[in-house]
Amino acid sequence: MKILMKKIIATFIVALSVFTLQLDARVRTIQSEREFDQQMRRAQLVVILFYYNTKASKGSVHKQNVDQLLKTYAKVSTKKLYDDADITFMKINMDMNWSAQLAQRYLVRDYPACIILNKGRVARNADGTNALLRGFFSEDMLHEFIRGHAENIIDTIVADKEQKRLKRIQDEKNPSDPYFYPSVMYAGSGDITSWTKPLRYTPEGDEK
Numbered sequence: 001m002k003i004l005m006k007k008i009i010a011t012f013i014v015a016l017s018v019f020t021l022q023l024d025a026r027v028r029t030i031q032s033e034r035e036f037d038q039q040m041r042r043a044q045l046v047v048i049l050f051y052y053n054t055k056a057s058k059g060s061v062h063k064q065n066v067d068q069l070l071k072t073y074a075k076v077s078t079k080k081l082y083d084d085a086d087i088t089f090m091k092i093n094m095d096m097n098w099s100a101q102l103a104q105r106y107l108v109r110d111y112p113a114c115i116i117l118n119k120g121r122v123a124r125n126a127d128g129t130n131a132l133l134r135g136f137f138s139e140d141m142l143h144e145f146i147r148g149h150a151e152n153i154i155d156t157i158v159a160d161k162e163q164k165r166l167k168r169i170q171d172e173k174n175p176s177d178p179y180f181y182p183s184v185m186y187a188g189s190g191d192i193t194s195w196t197k198p199l200r201y202t203p204e205g206d207e208k
Contacts, residue, residue, distance in 0.1 A: 026077040027089045033098045036090070043088035044119055045153055047146060049073050050103055051112040052094035065136050069112055076142045084161065085154040087146075110134050114142065116149050123149035 027049075030036045040046065053066050070091065076082075077089040092099050094111050106115055106122055107130050114133040116123040123131040133145040146154075 026083070027074050027091055030090050030092050031096075033102055036092070036102060039088060039090065040117070040120055043086070045085060045150060045157065046088045046090060046117040047077075047114060048106075048117065049089075049091040049112065049114050050094055050099070050108050051091065054095055066112075069136050072137070072139050072142065076139055076146075079143075081154065081158070082146070085157045086161075087150075087154070106130065108132065112136060114145060116146065118150065118153055 028039060030039070049069075051066060051069060053063070073089070073091065077087075082089075092102060094100070094103065103109070103111075106117075108115060110132075112135065114137070116131060125131050131145075131149045133142065137145075
């Protein structure tokens with residue numbers, strides 16, 4: 001009985017670990033400025049979390065806050081609407097030597113903080129300043145931040161994808177021509193003027 005219970009517990013732990021990895025899989029952990037630039041060239045709408053973990057000992061309040069923040073960020077990234085809109089979620093650890101230059105590029109000076117980029121441009125507030133979500137935010141705060149600065153873009157991307165999907169379905173339903181005519185057909189004698197178009201037949205067998 002004890003052996004069985006140990007196996008069940010071990011299976012549960014493995015399943016939980018896999019689920020956690022899948023949950024965080026939507027968030028890209030950027031390891032260099034070059035990697036960041038490569039990702040930016042591929043994505044239209046990007047959400048970036050800048051955070052730091054300097055000298056945070058295990059079990060400290062700061063460490064607990066950072067861990068919870070990363071979990072919150074990862075969970076928000078799994079929202080179906082954001083997946084449909086192909087939003088790329090990134091996280092950048094400010095402990096990395098190169099990260100300060102990247103944060104400076106977007107005028108991010110306080111951490112943790114989130115920004116939104118659309119085609120490489122930072123979302124802005126009504127007064128023209130860069131839109132920032134600062135501090136250890138909740139899921140609702142991050143959702144509200146994204147909706148407030150990218151809702152129209154998300155709707156446009158999703159609508160465009162849906163339109164393309166419906167077009168593909170319609171194209172698949174359209175009957176294709178079962179007859180194939182080579183662009184050029186030569187007679188055996190080499191005289192192309194002797195070529196005649198093959199006959200087509202209706203379902204009843206009549207010539208056309």
